[in-house]
Amino acid sequence: xxxxxxxxxxxxxxQLAPVVPVLVIDDLAHAAPLARxxxxxxxxxxxxxxxxxxxxDAIRAMADVExxxxxxxxxxxPADVKAAKRAGAxxxxxxxATDALLKACEDEGLPLLPGAVTATEVMVLLxxxxxxxxxxxxxxxxxxxxLKSIGSPIPQVKFCPTGGISLKNARDYLSLSNILCVGxxxxxxxxxxxxGDWAAITKLAAEACALRG
Ligand code: 3PG
Numbered sequence: 001x002x003x004x005x006x007x008x009x010x011x012x013x014x015q016l017a018p019v020v021p022v023l024v025i026d027d028l029a030h031a032a033p034l035a036r037x038x039x040x041x042x043x044x045x046x047x048x049x050x051x052x053x054x055x056x057d058a059i060r061a062m063a064d065v066e067x068x069x070x071x072x073x074x075x076x077x078p079a080d081v082k083a084a085k086r087a088g089a090x091x092x093x094x095x096x097a098t099d100a101l102l103k104a105c106e107d108e109g110l111p112l113l114p115g116a117v118t119a120t121e122v123m124v125l126l127x128x129x130x131x132x133x134x135x136x137x138x139x140x141x142x143x144x145x146x147l148k149s150i151g152s153p154i155p156q157v158k159f160c161p162t163g164g165i166s167l168k169n170a171r172d173y174l175s176l177s178n179i180l181c182v183g184x185x186x187x188x189x190x191x192x193x194x195x196g197d198w199a200a201i202t203k204l205a206a207e208a209c210a211l212r213g
Pocket of ligand 1: 022136162163164165183184185186
C-alpha cells in the first residue's frame with residue numbers, strides 16, 4: 001500500500017469524528033464495552049495503544065463492535081505492524097517514523113498515521129507521500145500555535161495532533177484548516193473503565209463529538 005493510499009485511508013479515518021480516543025487497555029474484559037460506549041457517544045475511530053499485554057487481544061475484541069473502526073497505536077517496529085495487522089487493526093499510528101516502520105506498513109498494507117514534530121520531519125514524510133500525519137506530543141511541541149505556523153509554508157499536510165489535548169484546548173486545534181481531528185485519552189479515563197462506568201464514557205464521547213458541529 002503506497003504512502004498516498006495510506007494517507008487517503010488515514011484521511012477517511014480522521015474525518016469520522018473530531019476526536020480519536022487514545023486507549024490504554026489493562027483489562028481485556030473492558031475492550032468491547034469500552035468500544036461500544038465510545039461508538040455510542042459518536043466516536044467510531046478508536047486507537048488502541050500497544051502499551052499493555054492485552055492490547056492485541058483488545059483490538060481483536062473491539063474489531064467485532066458494530067460501527068467501530070479500530071486501529072493500533074504506539075507502533076514502533078515492523079513486528080508491531082505485523083501483529084497489529086494480524087489482530088485486525090485497520091489503521092496504525094506511530095509517535096514518530098522510521099524507514100523500517102514505513103516499509104512494514106507499505107508491505108503489510110496497513111494505513112499509517114506517522115508522527116512528525118518538526119518542519120523537516122513533516123517534509124521528509126511529505127516527500128515520501130504521507131500527506132496526513134500525527135503531531136506528537138502536541139502540547140509539549142508548540143501546540144496549536146506551531147501547527148498554525150507550519151500550515152503557512154506546508155498547507156498540503158493535514159494533522160491529527162495528540163498529547164496533552166482535552167476538552168479545554170481541543171477547539172484551539174480543531175479551528176485550524178490543517179487539523180483533521182485530535183487524539184486524546186481524556187475520553188476514556190482509567191477510573192471510569194475500572195468502575196465499568198460505560199455511561200460516563202459515552203457522555204465524554206458525546207461531549208467530544210460535539211466539539212465540531
Ligand atoms: C499518547 O500517546 O498517550 C497520546 O498522545 C495521548 O496523550 P494524552 O494522554 O495526553 O491524551
